[in-house]
Amino acid sequence: HYHVLFATQERIESVVQNGHFHPATVDWQRLDGYRHEGGFALLQACHNGEVTVEALMEAMQQANLRGLGGAGFPTFKKWYFVRQEAGPRYCAINADEGEPGTFKDRYYLENSPHQFLEGALVSAWAVEAEALYIYLRDEYPALHGVLREAIGELEAAGLVAPGYIVLRRGAGAYICGEESAMIESLEGKPGKPRHRPPFVAQKGLFDQPTLVNNVETVYWIPMIWQRGAEAFSSQGRQGRVGLRSFSVSGRVKQPGVYLAPAGITLQELIDEYCDGMADGHRLAAYLPGGASGGILPAAKADIPLDFDTLQEHGCFIGSAAVIVLSDQDDLRGVATNLLAFFADESCGQCTPCRVGTEKMLTLLERSEWDAGLMTQLSQVMIDASICGLGQAAPNPVLGLLKDFRGELAAQNVIVKG
Ligand code: SF4
Secondary structure (H helix, E strand, O other), rough: OOOOOOOHHHHHHHHHHHHHOOEEEEOOOOHHHHHHOOOOOEEEHHHEOOOOOHHHHHHHHHHHOOOOOOOOHHHHHHHHHHHOOOOOOOEEEEOOOOOOOOOOHHHHHHHOHHHHHHHHHHHHHHHHHEEEEEEEEEOHHHHHHHHHHHHHHHHOOOOOOOOOOOEEOOOOOOHHHHHHHHHHHHHOOOOOOOOOOOOOOOHHHHOEEEEEEHHHHHHHHHHHHHOHHHHHOOOOOOOOOOEEEEEEEEOOOOEEEEEEEEEOEEHHHHHHHHHEEEEOEEEEEEEEEEOOOOOHHHHHOOOOHHHHHHHHHHOOOOOOOOOOOOEEOHHHHHHHHHHHHHHHHHHOHHHHHHHHHHHHHHHHHHOOOEEHHHHHHHHHHHOOOOHHHHHOHHHHHHHHHOOOOOHHHOOOEEOOO
16 A cells, blocks of 8 residues: 555646646556556557557657656657667666656656556557566665556556566666666666667667666656647747656745646746745755756746756756755755765766766865866866766856856855966
């Protein structure tokens, strides 16, 4: 019996119509409830030949469905690339959700594990995968039970062959959210990212072509098919298309998971969805993409929170984990905390990241900051680290140097250069 977040299909509908919700705590949706609302009709249509891969890819393209784990790669293209490679192929779902501040995948898995499983099975079908692997974050132990039971229901109902879905637990390493490290871990090895090329679409799990999708990406597939691509593509603000699930935490009145139009700004998100800032707090800064997406000042609260705009400001939206900081937060402490996190979670296989994160920590602890040295070290880490962890680790430091000189001075940090 799990007390988890919940959304019936009507609730999802109201989400799409009204644009937002706040989690309630009731039981997860069972297979019969999901089927009653039309669940698994798409999967069965795929298996019966009533839906072609081409039609499905076109619908995903029209909906502008992109990878919602962080990279934002168009879903239909990923399917296409994997399909170009000779089989056997695999499908692996990244349910590691380790980015600090991100909890949207958990929300959807807890809401409706069957909608997720249908989307995952449709993805696996689209690339003719031999097996479907799910890599679940071990810090979600209740979800392991939810998924195990849901998979059992599917097998008993004859919707999936026993053993086709393989549910694997992670072991608490942040780096295993990186797709090639996740694949190493699935193979039973230490989770160390691989060099690319070859990409996992060419040589992934057990050296075979592998489709890696995020939980939320596949979660939307049945809904997009059922409601039509416009359910997604008709949403959006400031010229951006689609919907994004923001995990909002920090100094707001109502933190939570909010499904909001792509292109929304932080200020709009706080005002329209989170009931404003927490009492007694004034917006000072925010992390738009968890630990690795950088840091922006309150003055930039009116830029669209999307892939491209944030990149122009040296940040990225990643998994849309928005952490709101106020005038009562110690920004230097935030940067030090983030760097300590990266130093701790570095897999250690490449020097720029292993040594760079430790070195940056010592530089941050000084009362006089050498901006030139910090920028140079950041550049080496960005240019020479094997994977995104080392490349993104300096982002909080670069953000502070760029936009927070006044706040640093108020904290008695002298920045030279
Ligand atoms: Fe490992 Fe860091 Fe190098 Fe990534 S950048 S491979 S986490 S040492």
